[in-house]
Amino acid sequence: MDHILVAKNVSKSYGNHKALSNISLEIPENCIYGLLGPNGAGKTSFIRIINQITHQDTGEVFFNGTPLAPEHIALIGYLPEERGLYKSMKVGEQALYLAQLKGLSKSEAKKRLKYWFDRLDIGDWWNKKIQELSKGMAQKVQFIVTVLHEPKLLIFDEPFSGFDPINANIIKDEIIELKKKGASIIFSTHRMESVEELCEYIALIHKSEKILDGKLSDIKKAYKNNIFNVGLQTQQDGEALIRTLGEKFNIVSSHIDPNEKQLDFKVQLPSAHTSEILAELSKVANVNRFEETIPSASDIFIQTVNSKDNGK
Amino acid sequence: MGSKLGLIIKREYLAKVRNRSFIVMTILSPLLIVGMIVLIAYLAKINDDEVRVVTVLNESSYFDEGFISSRNISYVYLDQISVEQAKDSTASMGYYGLLHIPKGNSIENVARQARLYTKDNPNTSVTQQLEGIFQKQLRQDRLGKLGVSSDQFSEVEKPFGLNLSTFEGEKSLKGINEIKAFIGGGFGYAIMMFIIIYGGFVMRSVIEEKTSRIIEVIISSVKPFQLMLGKIIGTSLAGITQFTIWIISASILLMLAVLLLGLDLGAMTGDAPLPSETMGGMSQFASMDSEMMMYAKEVFDIPWGLLIVSFFIYFVLGYLIYSSIYAAIGAAVDNETDTQQFIFPIIMPLMLGIYVGFFSVFSNPNGPIAVAFSLFPLTSPIVMLMRLPGGIGQGGVPLWQLLLSISLLIVTFLGIVSLAAKIYRVGILMYGKKPTYKELIKWLRY
Numbered sequence: 001m002d003h004i005l006v007a008k009n010v011s012k013s014y015g016n017h018k019a020l021s022n023i024s025l026e027i028p029e030n031c032i033y034g035l036l037g038p039n040g041a042g043k044t045s046f047i048r049i050i051n052q053i054t055h056q057d058t059g060e061v062f063f064n065g066t067p068l069a070p071e072h073i074a075l076i077g078y079l080p081e082e083r084g085l086y087k088s089m090k091v092g093e094q095a096l097y098l099a100q101l102k103g104l105s106k107s108e109a110k111k112r113l114k115y116w117f118d119r120l121d122i123g124d125w126w127n128k129k130i131q132e133l134s135k136g137m138a139q140k141v142q143f144i145v146t147v148l149h150e151p152k153l154l155i156f157d158e159p160f161s162g163f164d165p166i167n168a169n170i171i172k173d174e175i176i177e178l179k180k181k182g183a184s185i186i187f188s189t190h191r192m193e194s195v196e197e198l199c200e201y202i203a204l205i206h207k208s209e210k211i212l213d214g215k216l217s218d219i220k221k222a223y224k225n226n227i228f229n230v231g232l233q234t235q236q237d238g239e240a241l242i243r244t245l246g247e248k249f250n251i252v253s254s255h256i257d258p259n260e261k262q263l264d265f266k267v268q269l270p271s272a273h274t275s276e277i278l279a280e281l282s283k284v285a286n287v288n289r290f291e292e293t294i295p296s297a298s299d300i301f302i303q304t305v306n307s308k309d310n311g312k
Numbered sequence: 313m314g315s316k317l318g319l320i321i322k323r324e325y326l327a328k329v330r331n332r333s334f335i336v337m338t339i340l341s342p343l344l345i346v347g348m349i350v351l352i353a354y355l356a357k358i359n360d361d362e363v364r365v366v367t368v369l370n371e372s373s374y375f376d377e378g379f380i381s382s383r384n385i386s387y388v389y390l391d392q393i394s395v396e397q398a399k400d401s402t403a404s405m406g407y408y409g410l411l412h413i414p415k416g417n418s419i420e421n422v423a424r425q426a427r428l429y430t431k432d433n434p435n436t437s438v439t440q441q442l443e444g445i446f447q448k449q450l451r452q453d454r455l456g457k458l459g460v461s462s463d464q465f466s467e468v469e470k471p472f473g474l475n476l477s478t479f480e481g482e483k484s485l486k487g488i489n490e491i492k493a494f495i496g497g498g499f500g501y502a503i504m505m506f507i508i509i510y511g512g513f514v515m516r517s518v519i520e521e522k523t524s525r526i527i528e529v530i531i532s533s534v535k536p537f538q539l540m541l542g543k544i545i546g547t548s549l550a551g552i553t554q555f556t557i558w559i560i561s562a563s564i565l566l567m568l569a570v571l572l573l574g575l576d577l578g579a580m581t582g583d584a585p586l587p588s589e590t591m592g593g594m595s596q597f598a599s600m601d602s603e604m605m606m607y608a609k610e611v612f613d614i615p616w617g618l619l620i621v622s623f624f625i626y627f628v629l630g631y632l633i634y635s636s637i638y639a640a641i642g643a644a645v646d647n648e649t650d651t652q653q654f655i656f657p658i659i660m661p662l663m664l665g666i667y668v669g670f671f672s673v674f675s676n677p678n679g680p681i682a683v684a685f686s687l688f689p690l691t692s693p694i695v696m697l698m699r700l701p702g703g704i705g706q707g708g709v710p711l712w713q714l715l716l717s718i719s720l721l722i723v724t725f726l727g728i729v730s731l732a733a734k735i736y737r738v739g740i741l742m743y744g745k746k747p748t749y750k751e752l753i754k755w756l757r758y
Contacts, residue, residue: 015754051532053741078532082743084525089327100319101533145529 002029003065004153004184005050010059012045019045021208022059027186027201032179034199034216035188036301041205043188044081047155050186051078064152074103077151081158081188083142085130092126095145102149109148116144120170135162143171147178154178155186160194172198192298202297206305216297223295223303226272227252231289232263232281241284249277266293316534317542324546328513329553338554342562350569364408364438369398371415372422378445385441399429409434411442419453491607492614492701493673499623500669500694503630504662510551510631511638511658514544515651518642518740527740536737544635614701622700622714629721630693633728634658640732643739644747644755665694673698683713689724692717731756 005027012020020042027033037043048054049061052073061068063075085094092113099109117123120140130138139162147154156175160168175198179185187199195202195216203213212219234241238256241263245251254265263285269277274290281287295303328334368379369390379387388407390398395412402410409430416422423446428434452465460468518540521527530539641654665685672681677699686696686709696717702708738755739747 015757048741053528053531073533076532078529080525080528080532082525082528084529086327086526087520087524088331097319097323098529098533101316101530103533142529 003027004029004063005186006062006065007046008060008062010046010049010056010061012042012049012054012056018208020049020056023205023208023210024059025203025210025213027184029184030179030182031200032175032185032187032198034195034202034297035186035205036190036192036195036202036297037205038190038305042208043205044157046205047078047080047157047186047188050153050155051076074149075152077102077146077149077154079142079146079154079156079159081161083139085138085141087131088129090126091122091128091130091133091141094130095141095148098145099148104149112148113144116148120144120174136164136167139163140167140171143174147174151183153184153186155188157188158191159187160189160191192296192301195297199297204301204304206308211308212300212304219300220294220297223300224272224292225295226269227293228267228269228274228277229289229291229293230265230267230281230287232285233261233288234263234285235261236284238263244284245280248280264289317538320534320539320542321546321549324517324543325549327517328547328550334550334554338557342558342565345558345562346565346569349566364435365405366409366411366428366438366442367398367402367405367407368411368413369393369395370413372413374416374419374422375413375446375449378449382441385438402429403431408438419450423450490674491611493669493677493698495611495614496619496698496701497666497669497673497694499619500697501666503623503627503693503697504666506551506555506627507631507634507662508659510547511635513547513551514635515638515642516648517543517547518639518736519645519648519651522643522740522743523647531740536740537733540636540639540733540736544632544639548631548635615703618704619697619700623697625718626693626697626721629718629725633689633721633725634662636729636732636736640735640739640752643736644742644752645739646743646746650746661688661690662694665691669695669698677702678709687713687717687720689717689721692721 003026005025007023007025010020010023011018023042023046035043035046045054049056050063050068052068052070063069063072085091089097095113096106096109099113100106104112114123117126120143122137122140125133125137125141130141133141143159146156154175159171159175163171172194175185175187187195189195199216201214202216202219204211232241238258242251242254242256242265245265245267250268252266252268254263256263267277272292278287278290281290362384364385365388366385367388367390370376379389381387385408390401390410393401395410398410398412409428411426411428413422413426416425426446428439428442448469452462455465455468456462521530637658641651641658644654645651668681668685668691672679672685673695676682682695682699685691686699696709696714699709700714704711704714734756735752745751
């Protein structure tokens with residue numbers, strides 16, 4: 001598979017503070033790549049290196065197979081986490097200015113801006129000043145400016161902060177749409193719900209080091225621990241039933257609702273084989289739920305970060 | 313890349329020029345300045361026109377013809393009344409004072425007992441004039457006793473002025489050094505004001521970009537150095553626009569004011585450092601006109617071409633040096649209140665330039681202090697301009713000093729701009745920390 005961006009052993013320090021140590025990443029073309037990590041892990045430092053705002057101390061970065069160079073700037077769109085617009089400048093003028101700085105001609109920029117302003121339903125704001133807009137509205141303008149020059153690589157740093165759920169959804173759909181049109185997307189966040197929905201690949205950065213990367217579905221498989229959620233409908237005494245089952249299986253937790261005659265529990269099996277326990281259960285009760293728990297990105301995130309911290 | 317710089321310059325320029333306070337300042341300042349000048353001229357005129365009336369009650373037989381009304385004192389003679397009556401009538405007429413010269417048997421006794429009555433403490437110039445009149449008559453009388461006739465006396469009293477000349481034999485004038493340094497100082501002062509005002513604008517504009525968080529969006533498309541340079545150039549173009557509007561509109565307004573109000577602006581400069589008038593200097597008025605001509609010629613002879621070219625060189629380099637420091641400061645802080653500790657060290661050399669310039673260049677344009685400060689890059693834009701009206705070479709600034717001064721300025725410019733750009737580059741992405749000098753030095757190594 002082709003990679004839009006490859007980083008090899010990239011390190012960066014600020015004085016005594018190590019921001020990135022030996023980070024190596026491969027970001028496949030035309031996918032959404034989640035760059036995850038707690039605050040201060042080094043995500044923004046890495047993104048700034050891609051944008052050539054700063055340079056790595058050691059290591060190499062390749063864009064589309066060639067070493068990262070100033071001309072790549074026009075092929076990258078970046079929505080920083082710390083973002084804003086000139087407060088006293090008109091929206092349209094400002095968008096035109098930023099688009100021209102990205103290398104678009106004035107007429108081309110105008111044409112595309114009109115398309116996007118209509119698409120995101122903000123056409124009436126062209127002559128408004130930023131200080132008259134709400135934060136969410138300003139964010140939309142910023143999103144447009146980021147994608148306007150149709151970059152091959154888009155970098156979104158916490159793109160949904162500042163949006164209400166409705167607009168966040170609109171933006172999410174736009175990001176998916178951009179990917180369909182062929183863009184590669186780096187998506188940096190510490191909000192795991194959005195990762196689950198969007199990312200095909202992730203890398204986890206913690207304390208300047210990469211501690212995990214790969215395809216999200218593979219990672220999830222690797223983090224499976226054969227725990228199953230079970231729900232039973234039964235007339236028997238729940239407590240007793242749990243005790244009996246506990247002799248044979250490793251019950252992790254349980255919950256009994258006597259009114260509904262409902263018994264829920266989690267069980268960890270030694271392997272992924274389920275026939276034995278299902279046979280056992282169907283003898284004593286009516287099984288109304290049986291599912292494997294797949295670790296969420298959030299679980300993986302917390303688990304890896306904690307094990308890393310404790311391992312030290 | 314060049315077109316991006318152009319875009320940045322244009323944006324900075326328009327952002328500044330469209331700013332409401334900028335427009336207000338541009339329109340109001342000439343009105344204020346002209347208003348001030350008109351007011352000062354008007355006050356000077358009033359002051360000039362005020363004639364103090366002194367009544368003279370002369371009961372003696374001396375001092376009959378001494379009291380000739382002058383530009384600001386006129387005399388009214390009283391007769392046949394007592395001193396008390398004279399005082400009352402002087403006060404009731406609202407006159408300035410009463411000079412009482414009592415009876416006496418000798419001029420010395422009369423003079424000793426003469427007295428000036430006024431409402432408050434009398435004005436020094438009035439007492440000096442009166443004393444001068446007494447003094448002159450007494451001197452004439454004393455010399456008369458020694459056998460000097462009054463013709464001989466007026467021969468003796470003829471005023472004298474020392475002839476002044478340079479080594480080359482040109483006639484030189486008193487106070488011309490001060491006038492020249494004053495003109496140069498005007499240019500230097502303009503540079504200082506421009507730096508402080510527009511350097512401040514650059515700084516605030518950087519802070520605005522930081523606080524509005526647009527900075528990272530922009531430097532993902534352009535280099536920080538380009539942004540800094542574009543900002544400095546754009547802001548200074550706005551400043552030049554403003555200055556040009558000020559100069560043009562102020563001169564038009566001033567001409568209108570002169571025409572409409574008939575003010576004599578010369579009245580303001582009447583107190584300029586002209587040679588001090590000697591006693592009874594009436595006879596000097598004629599010679600003063602020709603001297604005025606010579607001053608005009610000297611001012612005209614100032615190497616204006618050189619001065620203006622140097623002004624632009626020093627202006628551009630000085631402004632770039634200082635405004636890049638301002639930009640670095642703006643980048644280092646999060647808000648304007650944190651800038652104070654950094655601003656003071658910048659303004660210091662500027663102030664020093666102005667004060668040292670006015671004190672040392674005025675008295676000795678080629679003295680060691682003046683030379684040192686006109687070479688030191690942070691003060692040279694101001695101090696060198698004060699020295700330059702004296703010309704280059706003989707009697708003026710040696711050519712090597714001018715060249716050295718400009719070269720030092722260029723080297724400093726390159727050094728400071730690259731240091732400032734480094735601080736700027738790091739600073740614009742730093743939030744929430746109030747930086748110390750130590751930290752700034754650390755940033756230089758990132």
